[in-house]
Amino acid sequence: MMEAQTIPKPIIPRFPSLKFILRAVAVLIVAALFFVPNYVEDTYILHMMILIFINVVMGSSWNILGGYTGQYSVGHAAYFGAGAYTTMLLLQYKQVAPWYGVWVGAAAALVVAVIIGSICFRLRGPYFVLASIAVAEIFRVATLNLKDITNGAEGVLITEIPPLVIGGRLITDWASKVPFYYIGLVFALLIIGVTWLVRNSKLGYYFQAIREDQDAAHSLGIGLTFYKNVALAISAIFTSLAGSLYAVYVGFIDPSTVLGLDVSVQIVIICIIGGIGTITGPVVGAVLLVPLSEALRSNMITDLLIKVGIVGEETRMGLFLKEHLSQAHVLIYGILVVVTILYMPAGIVGFVRRMTARKARA
Amino acid sequence: MAILELRHVSKFFGGLAANSDVSFEVPVGTIMGLIGPNGAGKTTLFNCITGYYPPSKGEIVFDGRAMNGLLPDKVCKLGMARTWQKVRPLTNLPVLDNVIVGALCRTRSVRDARRIAQEQLHIVKLEGKAHLLAGALPIGERKKLEVARVLATKPKLLLLDEVMGGLNPAESEEIIQLILDIRKEGITQMVIEHDMKAIMRLSDRIVVLNSGEKLAEGSPDEIVNNPQVIEAYLGAES
Numbered sequence: 001m002m003e004a005q006t007i008p009k010p011i012i013p014r015f016p017s018l019k020f021i022l023r024a025v026a027v028l029i030v031a032a033l034f035f036v037p038n039y040v041e042d043t044y045i046l047h048m049m050i051l052i053f054i055n056v057v058m059g060s061s062w063n064i065l066g067g068y069t070g071q072y073s074v075g076h077a078a079y080f081g082a083g084a085y086t087t088m089l090l091l092q093y094k095q096v097a098p099w100y101g102v103w104v105g106a107a108a109a110l111v112v113a114v115i116i117g118s119i120c121f122r123l124r125g126p127y128f129v130l131a132s133i134a135v136a137e138i139f140r141v142a143t144l145n146l147k148d149i150t151n152g153a154e155g156v157l158i159t160e161i162p163p164l165v166i167g168g169r170l171i172t173d174w175a176s177k178v179p180f181y182y183i184g185l186v187f188a189l190l191i192i193g194v195t196w197l198v199r200n201s202k203l204g205y206y207f208q209a210i211r212e213d214q215d216a217a218h219s220l221g222i223g224l225t226f227y228k229n230v231a232l233a234i235s236a237i238f239t240s241l242a243g244s245l246y247a248v249y250v251g252f253i254d255p256s257t258v259l260g261l262d263v264s265v266q267i268v269i270i271c272i273i274g275g276i277g278t279i280t281g282p283v284v285g286a287v288l289l290v291p292l293s294e295a296l297r298s299n300m301i302t303d304l305l306i307k308v309g310i311v312g313e314e315t316r317m318g319l320f321l322k323e324h325l326s327q328a329h330v331l332i333y334g335i336l337v338v339v340t341i342l343y344m345p346a347g348i349v350g351f352v353r354r355m356t357a358r359k360a361r362a
Numbered sequence: 363m364a365i366l367e368l369r370h371v372s373k374f375f376g377g378l379a380a381n382s383d384v385s386f387e388v389p390v391g392t393i394m395g396l397i398g399p400n401g402a403g404k405t406t407l408f409n410c411i412t413g414y415y416p417p418s419k420g421e422i423v424f425d426g427r428a429m430n431g432l433l434p435d436k437v438c439k440l441g442m443a444r445t446w447q448k449v450r451p452l453t454n455l456p457v458l459d460n461v462i463v464g465a466l467c468r469t470r471s472v473r474d475a476r477r478i479a480q481e482q483l484h485i486v487k488l489e490g491k492a493h494l495l496a497g498a499l500p501i502g503e504r505k506k507l508e509v510a511r512v513l514a515t516k517p518k519l520l521l522l523d524e525v526m527g528g529l530n531p532a533e534s535e536e537i538i539q540l541i542l543d544i545r546k547e548g549i550t551q552m553v554i555e556h557d558m559k560a561i562m563r564l565s566d567r568i569v570v571l572n573s574g575e576k577l578a579e580g581s582p583d584e585i586v587n588n589p590q591v592i593e594a595y596l597g598a599e600s
């Protein structure tokens with residue numbers, strides 16, 4: 001049928017696609033984020049935003065290894081802690097400014113990654129997961145016991161951050177939250193940009209091939225050990241940046257807060273809830289989970305329930321919630337993860353995608 | 363000249379000799395058929411040749427180079443690619459991306475790889491399915507995808523493990539034409555197949571395996587007239 005081929009396709013006026021609109025909205029939000037400190041004075045909001053940025057960095061970093069490459073590390077606290085400890089120890093005991101320290105921290109995380117990679121990548125599936133937990137725990141216990149270097153369980157408290165002066169001009173004395181806000185924002189955008197670059201390059205294709213089927217990937221010319229280690233290296237470096245920023249921002253670290261298993265689990269949960277193996281997944285996860293965990297910790301939810309009148313303050317229920325809900329955040333996290341895995345196995349982002357795809361077809 | 367040479371290759375799984383003392387050569391540009399009853403050790407031999415595991419004994423020489431101990435990724439880079447009897451699509455990736463992964467074996471550029479992948483999909487007539495997830499394809503198309511993906515790695519030697527298994531006659535015929543076209547490109551092939559008619563039509567030479575041992579080797583005519591083969595294999599079939 002020659003005619004059929006020569007008839008030009010009718011030109012259908014094209015409205016901006018959903019994808020285009022979402023991208024435009026994302027750009028606007030990012031632009032707006034740069035001006036937030038100019039208008040928002042409330043330090044609590046800035047505090048939450050900083051924590052969200054840090055969690056975005058944590059989740060997105062894990063996502064490179066876990067989401068794209070399919071290596072479910074539950075030991076990322078090791079890299080978070082490597083950054084945090086290196087930066088803090090250098091700052092507190094060697095007077096090395098944190099803006100140099102973070103890079104030493106990243107290098108330290110890289111060394112840790114090489115060690116962990118050489119041990120864990122011999123294993124697959126659940127064995128890899130268990131090994132990643134075990135090796136991270138070794139780092140925690142070592143940090144706890146190497147008191148001469150790490151100060152053991154007492155942790156490291158910084159007394160002073162030197163003012164940042166560039167070309168004779170004082171940039172910041174770190175007294176407010178604003179500089180941390182901008183650093184967090186830049187780190188978050190950086191890892192999102194890196195993820196985008198990775199996904200659209202040879203690396204991204206190879207990472208995903210390894211995730212989908214290691215043997216098939218191997219037979220198509222993909223060096224498994226090499227590419228897994230590359231994924232881990234990228235992941236570890238950015239996780240360490242999150243750790244360093246967290247440490248300097250909070251001003252205090254100890255083995256359980258930066259090297260504990262719950263840090264590793266938090267990192268994974270951000271991705272599971274948001275959506276593994278997508279760029280936006282960890283962002284969505286962090287935006288939801290940080291406020292939730294803060295609300296749980298600070299008894300905000302109980303206060304709200306009492307205020308709205310759902311439970312009376314002096315009733316048994318009210319007293320019970322006041323007493324225990326703040327300690328139950330791990331439990332609630334657990335429930336959330338179970339519900340997500342059961343009903344939205346691809347996380348919120350995957351769920352929304354499926355819904356919009358279904359609509360588009362209908 | 364032989365592109366592939368097996369010298370006394372054996373593979374043991376515990377006490378079981380899945381391959382024992384197998385030797386033969388595959389001349390450049392030909393199609394070598396590999397047949398034998400189920401469990402004869404055909405897939406195991408492919409696994410040894412492509413580095414999936416090292417042979418327990420013996421030597422494998424590809425393109426003048428001893429392959430012993432080389433891992434599958436290195437083997438693929440040297441120009442040997444295989445398909446899997448039990449197909450292994452990258453299920454959550456689009457069909458096109460599956461082939462791009464293969465093409466990236468020869469280039470860093472995703473754009474070049476995409477172009478190569480589109481050509482390969484065109485060759486196996488899957489271009490219309492490029493954007494579906496590989497996991498959504500029916501078996502016939504998965505087999506074609508498997509072939510497109512290894513072709514994209516630009517192999518000198520292609521090992522096809524039962525690519526016609528589970529296909530209907532029309533689909534099988536398509537694959538047969540594809541294999542003949544691939545030969546025209548100068549790519550050497552080793553083909554495992556159960557369909558006797560197809561294998562006789564395709565092969566320049568045939569090796570018969572039985573219980574891990576090489577039972578016979580020769581042209582299709584020689585093989586069909588070999589009493590040992592008829593006894594051990596063709597006889598058992600009918």
Ligand SMILES: Nc1ncnc2c1ncn2[C@@H]1O[C@H](COP(=O)(O)OP(=O)(O)O)[C@@H](O)[C@H]1O
Pocket residue numbers: 375378380398399400401402403404405406407
């Ligand atoms: N990984 C393995 N471990 C143990 N035995 C195996 C393994 N792979 C294959 N075998 C055995 O080796 C023999 C040959 O199998 P295979 O090469 O798959 O035969 P074919 O492809 O000719 O049907 C069979 O008896 C099979 O059970």
Ligand SMILES: [Mg+2]
Pocket residue numbers: 404405406447
């Ligand atoms: Mg087989």
